Amino acid sequence: MPIDVKSCPVCGCPHSSTEIQLATDWQFIQCPNKKAIYKVKSENNNTVASCLLNEDEAYLGVGNDILKNSRTTLREFSTFMTTLSSGAIATYFALIAFVIPKDISFSPKQSAVLAIPAVLFLICIAIFLSAYFPSAGTMNLNSVSSIMEKHKAQLGSRYISIIWGIAFFSAAIASMITITISFRFLVT
Numbered sequence: 001m002p003i004d005v006k007s008c009p010v011c012g013c014p015h016s017s018t019e020i021q022l023a024t025d026w027q028f029i030q031c032p033n034k035k036a037i038y039k040v041k042s043e044n045n046n047t048v049a050s051c052l053l054n055e056d057e058a059y060l061g062v063g064n065d066i067l068k069n070s071r072t073t074l075r076e077f078s079t080f081m082t083t084l085s086s087g088a089i090a091t092y093f094a095l096i097a098f099v100i101p102k103d104i105s106f107s108p109k110q111s112a113v114l115a116i117p118a119v120l121f122l123i124c125i126a127i128f129l130s131a132y133f134p135s136a137g138t139m140n141l142n143s144v145s146s147i148m149e150k151h152k153a154q155l156g157s158r159y160i161s162i163i164w165g166i167a168f169f170s171a172a173i174a175s176m177i178t179i180t181i182s183f184r185f186l187v188t
């Protein structure tokens with residue numbers, strides 16, 4: 001159902017639009033004359049239009065923030081996790097040095113097991129760094145759907161990287177605790 005506003009709550013003129021399909025819940029729309037946002041919905045097959053309430057303006061702001069900041073948030077989280085994982089490698093080796101007496105030597109197999117948490121943290125770093133990779137493919141700046149598709153695809157792939165990164169980080173922490181405790185008992 002197309003939008004057919006008899007009297008715009010912003011400018012008072014009639015507006016019609018086939019671009020947005022009218023729904024039974026409120027939708028934000030821009031007044032073509034004054035460029036201000038108002039809201040429309042369908043009620044008994046009629047278009048109802050209303051000014052924005054303070055609450056609507058707040059939600060509109062939240063929507064804008066989510067759209068604009070989701071990329072930055074994912075990047076900041078990746079940066080934080082990269083730093084945390086590098087710090088964890090140093091912490092792990094310090095912990096091992098503290099827990100296990102210096103004069104103990106290990107077999108190659110035992111040394112390999114001792115290295116597992118550090119390797120897992122290194123994999124985490126690689127995964128979180130992949131969120132910085134420039135994206136392949138092209139985008140048409142004149143096309144809304146092209147930009148939206150690119151945005152969704154980029155967020156999607158970064159989100160998957162972050163899920164994998166968190167999985168490896170949890171595995172690394174778990175192995176760090178298990179291996180430190182087992183070696184502590186092994187040497188006593």
Ligand SMILES: [Zn+2]
Nearest residue numbers: 008010011031
């Ligand atoms: Zn208007």
